[in-house]
Amino acid sequence: MTFSIVGFDPKTKELGIAVQSKFLGVGSVVPWAKAGVGAVATQSYANTTYGPKGLELMEAGKTAQETLDALTSEDEQAEFRQAGIVDAQGNAATFTGEKCYDWAGGVTGQYFAAQGNILVSEETVQAMAKTFESTEGTLAEKLLKALDAGQDAGGDSRGMQSAALLVVKEKGGYAGYNDRFVDLRVDEHPDPIKELIRIYELQQLYFAPTKEENILEIQGEVRTELISQLNRHGYLENTTEVNDETLFQSLTTYIHTENFEGREQAQGKIDLEVLNYMKK
Template identity: 35%
Template sequence: MTFSLLARCPETGAFGMVISSSSPAVAARCAYARAGVGVAATQNITDPSLGPRLLDLMEAGVSAAEAMAQVVAEAPFIEYRQLLCVDRQGRVASHSGAKTLGVWALAEGQGAVAGGNLLAQKGVPAAMLAGYEAASGSFGDRLIASLQAGAAAGGEAGPVHSAGLLIVDRESWPVAWLRQDWSEEARPIEELTRAWQVYQPQMAAYIQRAKDPEWAPSYGVPGNE
């Protein structure tokens, strides 16, 4: 039903994740990140409260593993949940309950973790991690490469219809929060990739608009001469 990768950029300290699913609007329910704190995913039979809970614990100073252990110990119906997180030091943690759907797998690396359920085959998360680690370019480029690698390895057992890319950096808001909430043609990863290609060259300007609009490029916005 879902496959995702979460990471901390070793060069910038930014946090980000990519995710795709056959379900609509997967990123709206499953993707959470907080600048200077970490990134968390709550998927499978999703409880959206668990992503913010993991981030709250990591913000309070515990490690990814400690945050995960506490959530697993306290959350109801944890046997249905698949959870992943990365903390401010790049430490990772993951959990898949006994009632995770279909073929599922997790893959943990240095500063990155991938996981999925209802997969075409167990190697999908490992392929995502390898794709991320082998990719060049910006942090967002590497995240997109991991999602493409997961799809190339089989992805979900059925067609996917939604996808998302979330990045937080130095600001209190996401510097990139791109979502394809429903693709009738089952091409959300391709559509998300194209959205990133359009957005990435303008991302710094959008940050500048928020911080100092007098000096921010307009990119031809009507009425802004």
């Protein structure tokens, strides 16, 4: 009742999972990952111990395939399980028990494993694989595009309900305190993958670092537009003869209220992404 893809980026060392299912809150069950260790997707009558146990085994030095073999060999109900694993060296493995509901199966390639059950056909898994291999961009972008392609190829034969994206990276979480680089869930939605993509774009807006080419000097047309937008949003009452200090204080209040601290610039400058958001 689920299709997923686990992946690894050899350049950034990111590990992640993207998943969709006709199941409420699939993100609370399927994806497990730890930076520098590996990523696990456990599904089809999911044995959620595959997540923490799988990560423990890989942290102890087991490869993805060795980990999957160990997990299934100890599980008396392995015939009903499905799982995909990628380790921190990029090795991938997938498993589909003989009693998983058709269509069920998986495929591995360089740095990824894609799998699904109760699918319209195997085209969903093949589409995920081909898209992951051919897509340029970040690991999150590759996983999302692969998931979307899987849905376009048929997806879960019962329909859609929830989706999730988990990407881990050393000190990749908020303020560098944990490894949850991207951790997003859509628990109930008529089109969960599209909604997940929308939320991911918001996550990037709020938390991705400012691009050097997007740092603008607050002068001329930029200054005029900023004053107009701050006034429109209620952060600046008087728009005539606004001095630099007042403008800076108003912009700072807006940035802190709207959670754009990650894109805050020195006085006299603004991130273009923030200004564009204000215009919407």
